[in-house]
Amino acid sequence: MKKIKGYSITLTVNNENYDLTAEPNRTLLEVLRDDLHLTGTKESCGEGACGSCTVLVDDQPVRSCLTLAVAVEGRHITTIEGLSQGGALHPVQDAFVAHHAIQCGFCSPGMILTAYALLKENPSPTEEEIRRAISGNVCRCTGYAKIVEAIKSLADQGRQER
Amino acid sequence: MRLPPFQYLEPENITEALSMMDTYKDTVKIIAGGTEVINHMKHRLLSPAFVMNIAKLGDLGGISVLDHEIVLGASTTLKEIANSPVIKEKCKAIAEAAFQVASPTIAAMGTIGGNILQNTRCMTYNQSEIVLTGLDSCHKRGGTICLAVKGSTRCFSVYQGDMAPALIAFDAQCILRKSGATRTIPIIDLFTGNGVQPFSIGSDEILTGIIIPKQDGTSGSAYKKLRIRGSIDFPLVSAASVIWVGADGKITSSRMVIGAAGPAPRMVEEASLAIQGQLPGEIDLEALAGMAYGLTEGADNLAMPGAYRRKMARVLLKRAVQEALEDVKRGI
Numbered sequence: 001m002k003k004i005k006g007y008s009i010t011l012t013v014n015n016e017n018y019d020l021t022a023e024p025n026r027t028l029l030e031v032l033r034d035d036l037h038l039t040g041t042k043e044s045c046g047e048g049a050c051g052s053c054t055v056l057v058d059d060q061p062v063r064s065c066l067t068l069a070v071a072v073e074g075r076h077i078t079t080i081e082g083l084s085q086g087g088a089l090h091p092v093q094d095a096f097v098a099h100h101a102i103q104c105g106f107c108s109p110g111m112i113l114t115a116y117a118l119l120k121e122n123p124s125p126t127e128e129e130i131r132r133a134i135s136g137n138v139c140r141c142t143g144y145a146k147i148v149e150a151i152k153s154l155a156d157q158g159r160q161e162r
Numbered sequence: 163m164r165l166p167p168f169q170y171l172e173p174e175n176i177t178e179a180l181s182m183m184d185t186y187k188d189t190v191k192i193i194a195g196g197t198e199v200i201n202h203m204k205h206r207l208l209s210p211a212f213v214m215n216i217a218k219l220g221d222l223g224g225i226s227v228l229d230h231e232i233v234l235g236a237s238t239t240l241k242e243i244a245n246s247p248v249i250k251e252k253c254k255a256i257a258e259a260a261f262q263v264a265s266p267t268i269a270a271m272g273t274i275g276g277n278i279l280q281n282t283r284c285m286t287y288n289q290s291e292i293v294l295t296g297l298d299s300c301h302k303r304g305g306t307i308c309l310a311v312k313g314s315t316r317c318f319s320v321y322q323g324d325m326a327p328a329l330i331a332f333d334a335q336c337i338l339r340k341s342g343a344t345r346t347i348p349i350i351d352l353f354t355g356n357g358v359q360p361f362s363i364g365s366d367e368i369l370t371g372i373i374i375p376k377q378d379g380t381s382g383s384a385y386k387k388l389r390i391r392g393s394i395d396f397p398l399v400s401a402a403s404v405i406w407v408g409a410d411g412k413i414t415s416s417r418m419v420i421g422a423a424g425p426a427p428r429m430v431e432e433a434s435l436a437i438q439g440q441l442p443g444e445i446d447l448e449a450l451a452g453m454a455y456g457l458t459e460g461a462d463n464l465a466m467p468g469a470y471r472r473k474m475a476r477v478l479l480k481r482a483v484q485e486a487l488e489d490v491k492r493g494i
Contacts, residue, residue: 024170024213027200046163047201048268049394061267066200068193070170071215114267135393136265 009073013038014082022069029053029064032079040080040109044138051137054110055079061110061117080109083116091154092116099150103141111137115151125155163204171214176221176339179214179368184341186212187365193217194237195272197264198280206291207281222275222370225249234372236275240325241266243274253374254489255383255402255482259328262387265394275369278326278336278349282319282357282425283396284463286310301358310463317357318461320422322396326353327421328385329372330429331402337371338363346373353426360425379414381406382489386478387421390465397422398464399471401454401478405442405486413437418450418483420475423458430454430479442487450483451476 011018013036022031032038032055044052046065053065056078083090089097092112102108111134118125118133125133130151131144139147171190173179183190191210193199194217202208216222222237225246232252234243243249244260263269263277286309287294287302299305301317308314326349335346347362349372354362363369383404389395400421408414416437418430433450458475460468 023167025165025167027165030164047204048197048264051265051267054267060270062271063197063267066196066271068170068196068200068213068215070172071193071196071217133266136267 007070009070011036011069011073011077012075013077014079015076024068024070026069027065028055028062028067028069028072028077031069032064032077038079038081042106042109044106049136049138050107051110051114051134052107054113054137056113056117059117059120061114078113080113083112090116092119092151095150095154096147099146099153101142101146101150107137107139107141111139111147115147115154118151119154123155125151127152130155165200165203166206166209168203168210168213171212173214173216173219176219176368176370179216179219180339180341180366182212182214183366183368186214190214192368194222194276195239195268197268197272198276202281205289206294207288216368217273230376232374232376234274234374236369236371237273240269240272240274240277244269252376253328253332253383255328255331255385255404255486256325256374258385259324259387259400259402262385262397263324264396268394274325274372277323278329278352278372279361279363279369280321280323282317282321282360284310284317284319284357285465286463287319311461317425318459318463319357319360319425320459320461320464321353321357321360321424321426322398322422322464323427324385324387324397324400324421327400327402327419327427328383329374330419330427331383331404331417332374332377333417334375335373336369337373338367339370340364340367350427350429355424355426357425377406379406379408380490380493382486382491382493384482384485384489386482386485388466388471388474388478395465398466399423399458399475399478401475401482403479403482403486405437405483405490407442407490411441413440413442413445416486418454418479420454420457420479422464422471423475428457430457433479442490445483445487447480447483451480454479 042052044050048063048066190212223235226233240260250257385402387397387400403418405416454475458472460472462468
């Protein structure tokens with residue numbers, strides 16, 4: 001009856017399969033950064049409050065610092081590195097650049113992925129819905145206004161999808 | 163922050179999960195969203211030998227609308243509950259409570275079962291390992307003192323769940339299963355009132371679902387919450403109310419609950435008795451608010467002073483009742 005999961009796992013990250021060994025106590029954040037060297041995903045508070053470590057699991061934003069790597073085997077994980085295609089920025093990234101929605105950039109990966117997920121679920125969110133969606137992502141530089149403007153520009157144009 | 167080592171269990175069905183609970187009992191912690199347990203493990207408030215993930219058990223998720231009740235699977239996410247049209251229509255306070263849990267991303271990860279069974283909290287307990295090593299052990303850490311209320315012989319930690327007060331207001335029941343047995347108890351009875359061991363759930367039991375009974379008549383409900391950061395924080399005090407009226411417009415029954423007021427949610431039963439049979443316009447809101455104040459503990463152990471939180475219990479109960487009454491008027 002004792003069913004203990006082995007430590008060999010296969011993670012699907014940005015449409016690539018990675019076979020790796022991970023102890024059960026390793027978070028998805030640690031595996032992404034330390035094993036797969038996808039350092040676009042940032043660690044800040046480490047306890048789910050700030051949103052810096054946000055990645056997408058099956059297109060839903062999750063806190064990778066609170067997610068066990070072994071628990072997301074078989075799911076589709078998207079990090080900020082997986083958003084751009086062939087060196088071209090994704091429209092959400094383009095909008096952040098165009099609206100100067102980035103200053104130090106530490107919150108940007110999580111913020112952009114959260115915005116991407118919002119627009120995928122709701123292509124035309126209101127400003128209130130945008131502010132609510134990113135309310136779990138802390139930015140200490142921009143004051144949020146530029147970020148909201150960037151997302152709003154895509155909502156207005158309805159062109160978040162390639 | 164690194165997690166302590168543990169062995170990972172991933173049952174494929176509920177029978178297997180119950181069998182694992184029977185085998186490992188106190189040495190296993192259950193995760194579904196992981197937002198509570200993983201955090202506590204990082205701070206070394208928990209170091210279980212086994213962690214069992216029940217998120218993938220299909221039979222524990224989803225919202226079922228039956229003839230006389232609505233059943234929420236324990237792994238239903240708070241986002242699903244907040245967005246559910248039937249919950250928003252029939253049990254607005256429950257949808258409002260789910261909507262106000264932490265941030266949208268946490269609400270999409272966190273489950274109703276995990277939210278109900280979250281541990282009590284205290285500023286002298288919910289600290290990093292390095293801070294705690296410099297503090298004497300309080301009741302909750304196996305000691306004999308309370309660091310929040312000097313000289314206290316009991317633990318003053320606070321239950322800060324959002325869902326339980328709203329569910330209790332709707333007289334919800336929870337389904338507890340263990341190998342070979344199932345019991346259904348009112349959610350209020352899940353709480354011991356003891357901050358050290360806040361729940362009466364057995365070490366071999368799993369909370370598998372929540373039953374919200376359907377009520378006859380016109381009703382209104384609301385959930386109100388005090389927190390510093392609207393984007394993330396636990397309630398510092400909260401209030402849920404549900405009011406039913408009959409065809410004559412008089413209140414047939416009501417339930418009011420105060421959250422984050424002590425180690426368990428507290429029903430303001432005196433208030434329910436006071437307004438029974440009254441017309442909505444006859445209610446003495448100040449008197450009800452005073453009852454909530456009297457039930458709220460005012461220990462200085464959370465991010466705001468206890469005295470302020472007690473005063474806000476008055477305000478929030480009043481607002482919750484007013485909003486429920488407005489819903490009732492719209493329903494009539």
